[in-house]
Amino acid sequence: xxxxxxxxxxxxxxxxALVLLRCNYSSSVPPYLFWYxxxxxxxxxxxLKYTSAATLVKGINGFEAEFNKSQTSFHLRKPSVxxxxxxxxxxxxxxxxxxxxxxxxxxxxxxxx
Amino acid sequence: xxxxxxxxxxxxxxxxxxxAFWCNPISGHAxxxxxxxxxxxxxxxxxxxxxxGVVDDSxxxxxxxxxxxxxxxxxxxxIQPAKLEDSAVYLCxxxxxxxxxxxxxxxxxxxxxxx
Numbered sequence: 001x002x003x004x005x006x007x008x009x010x011x012x013x014x015x016x017a018l019v020l021l022r023c024n025y026s027s028s029v030p031p032y033l034f035w036y037x038x039x040x041x042x043x044x045x046x047x048l049k050y051t052s053a054a055t056l057v058k059g060i061n062g063f064e065a066e067f068n069k070s071q072t073s074f075h076l077r078k079p080s081v082x083x084x085x086x087x088x089x090x091x092x093x094x095x096x097x098x099x100x101x102x103x104x105x106x107x108x109x110x111x112x113x
Numbered sequence: 114x115x116x117x118x119x120x121x122x123x124x125x126x127x128x129x130x131x132x133a134f135w136c137n138p139i140s141g142h143a144x145x146x147x148x149x150x151x152x153x154x155x156x157x158x159x160x161x162x163x164x165x166g167v168v169d170d171s172x173x174x175x176x177x178x179x180x181x182x183x184x185x186x187x188x189x190x191x192i193q194p195a196k197l198e199d200s201a202v203y204l205c206x207x208x209x210x211x212x213x214x215x216x217x218x219x220x221x222x223x224x225x226x227x228x
Binding site for chain 1: 117146153154155156157158161163168169204206216217218219220221222224
């Protein structure tokens with residue numbers, strides 16, 4: 001069965017700093033992986049997705065993620081964060097016979113001025 | 114393009130009462146999902162519809178939860194009777210059919226508080 005683990009429930013960085021949010025997956029088949037962002041009192045918005053093409057995936061708002069098969073990881077990073085990036089970030093993998101999403105527990109990112 | 118609509122946005126009820134949530138997916142999206150997001154956790158799938166048929170309800174507590182999708186468009190999720198542990202945000206999402214990795218578009222959610 002597929003699953004994802006997000007390391008670190010809270011991350012706090014200063015504006016302009018590099019941020020790395022960690023995600024490790026478990027999958028018996030080639031995975032389809034996603035990163036979603038959730039702003040306060042809003043639904044989830046897709047940042048980027050990996051679908052077995054390039055291992056470095058670029059998403060919206062300057063975010064990117066690298067798929068590493070040997071380390072079963074799909075870490076999200078942004079070279080220079082902005083205060084508006086303060087939100088909760090979820091890693092997810094397509095799982096099950098019907099392709100529903102299986103989410104990690106999320107990482108709350110706080111960007112300080 | 115209009116997004117996924119949900120109502121109400123907030124609901125407060127007492128335990129043992131019933132409650133219903135409504136979702137209108139993006140026009141043309143055949144697949145509709147209901148997720149439960151408990152505070153501090155990621156969303157968990159409750160039920161998945163393909164058009165108006167159920168394709169996965171393995172994690173739906175069927176003794177108290179029910180859902181329907183009439184005419185393959187709008188959907189309603191009901192809880193009867195509610196328990197304290199049902200306090201959560203209920204998210205509706207929709208996607209096009211045909212591709213395994215199709216993006217799911219999420220609504221703003223309904224925040225349920227059971228007292």
